[in-house]
Amino acid sequence: MKIVEVKNVSKQFGKLKAVNDISFSIEKGKVYGVLGPNGAGKTTTIRMIMNIIIPDSGEINIMGESNLKKINHKIGYLPEERGLYRKMKVNDVLLFLGELKGMKGKSAQTEIDFWLDKLELTEWKKKKVEELSKGMQQKLQIIATIMPKPELLILDEPFLGLDPINTQMIKDIIMEEKKRGTTIIFSTHQMESAERLCDEIMLINKGQKILSGTVSDVKSQFGSKYIQIAFTGDNSFLNESQIIDHYTEFGNYVEIELKAGNDPQSLLESLVSKIKISRFEVMEPSLHDIFINSVQGEDELGRME
């Protein structure tokens, strides 16, 4: 079942095409990453899904509904522009936001206590929001988003401003939510996070979809494999071998990219007799590399036009 369906959606602000004919859909229970550099159109896309910005053209259906108002209690949204009532106490803010999602007094309080404990904020329960650090406020927002047990979770840059420990904590929570069956969309420009969390990704730049699919699809489609070898012995093979496209030396090891159509296995075979290998590893390209390559490629294309 498709939870989110976005068809040919475009949005223009003045002369700027913020989102240009983007389509994608998300299956129930999947984690979907919207990736892209700053200003690529990630937040605009998400705001259109949330019906905060009305698209100029195209169609968006959430859980089969085009009118979000009917189902907004099933959606948890962490906006990029986020803040809380500074003068309110932590517990009161959460109760209020819970009530807005239709949670009721006692059960809401149980949930709040559970989450405050889980995210190590219990001792701040009676404090005013303004007394909390930025990171703590961020965690508070995440609690408010996840606490009502939404079926669809939309997180715009959820790791922004978090230290590595808290980032990990949020990643764990996202994975737990996934296990619960929640469909999750999040936007980020942190590629490692996306690589580890997402079932599917979409990379956008300048309002356009550049690539999309499962992480492994994207990798096999857009990145070539490369090989890392740590060795002792004569390194002349690097220039002699017919199947090596190019290489980079890193002191302790070299990184090799093979010519198209060649198998790492055959390289290994040819090397065994020539050098002493301490490590031979076939590396998948990281999303980070694909991201940089694609975005730069786009930009060069743009310059050529």
Place this chain on the structure above:
Amino acid sequence: MNIKTLAVVKREFLTRVKTKGFIIGTLLLPVIFALLFGGVFIFGALFQPKGQDITIIDQTGRIYGEFTTLQNGTLKNGEPRFRWSEFELGDATLEDTKVELSAKVLSKELDAYIVIPSDIIESKVIAFFARNVSDMEGIHSFRRSFSTIISNIRLAEKGYPADEIRSEMAQGRVNLETIQVTEKGDIGKNSVSNFILTYLLCYILMLFIMSYGQMVTRSVIEEKSQRITETIISSIKPIELMMGKLIGICMVGITQLLVIAGFILAFSLYGDDLLMKAGVEAPKLLDIIRSINFTPVLFFYFIVFFLFGYLIYGAIFAAIGAMVNTEDEGQQFLTPVMMLNMLSFFVMFSVAKNPDTTAALWVSLIPFFTPVVMFARISALDPVLPSGAFISIFTTGLFLYGLLWMVAKIYRVGILMYGKKPSLKEALKWIKY
């Protein structure tokens, strides 16, 4: 009202009512009003004058005795208010004596001296020399005493019996009782106290409409500037949020009004006892307080017109809040609207004096003026309802409906707009979205 709107109402109400500022303010407000209202008298009682040494140069030689008998008041502690002494000129000239006495006044040996010229009967001018010549009450009382004495002398010179004339005049003094003729019968009413009540209530009304309207602006701007809006809007429709805000803040106002109404009621019931005990001797004030007639019906209309005023101005203020990013930016739009509200207060002054004229009726039907002006007419004519009272409730209700519809549209677009503040023209375009 749905549960989400109710949650907003609850939040807006509780976060405000629970603050120390609100509790102190609400309790302090009646005290401030009491000080404004009876302050002059209470302070008058607190700051008792001290006994004064005054010398009189009586060049006629026949006024000193009578004057000091008339001015024989005592202070609270039983000591005389004035310690009189007569200065005999003897051989000294008046000019020299005045220099001498002025020096004594300056060195605080004396508080004042009075020169009664020998031709006083004709000239009718007496000079009062003192360090402090701003004790209006004291000077007024001296003038009265001198006038009595001089007119008595003049009457006697013409052969009229002064005492007899005076007592006749005193007996001939008349009181004008004001009685309002109404369909419910004739009602005795003190026009001064009625005007004071109308004035006071209208002042509170205007003040509350203004300050609670501004509270709406602040509340909207807070959500905008703290970037809370998107979080909230993902759960609730903008119009529900706006209505929840308007209702919640309104309830704070009504809570505060109930406290103040209770105070005014208590003051009109027990005020004179209280002031008597405090030792205020101002019979006029006590009369006014005694005849304040703050009825539950009047209070009901007060609440109705507070609601109207608050909703009209609060809705406009909400739209302004949604248009701007900071309170400073909002000021530029707020000022003209607040002037409109103040204007209704000034219009009220003339309307309250002539509440039953055609002009008063028309002015009170202008929606922006209706709350204060129509209420002023109701209060001034109480217990009779002025013409157009029900019509005004109907027209204002209709106006409000249209206004809220328009404001909701501006609000919906505005709260999600960041960056440059729009011109009024652009904001009005949002209505079409």
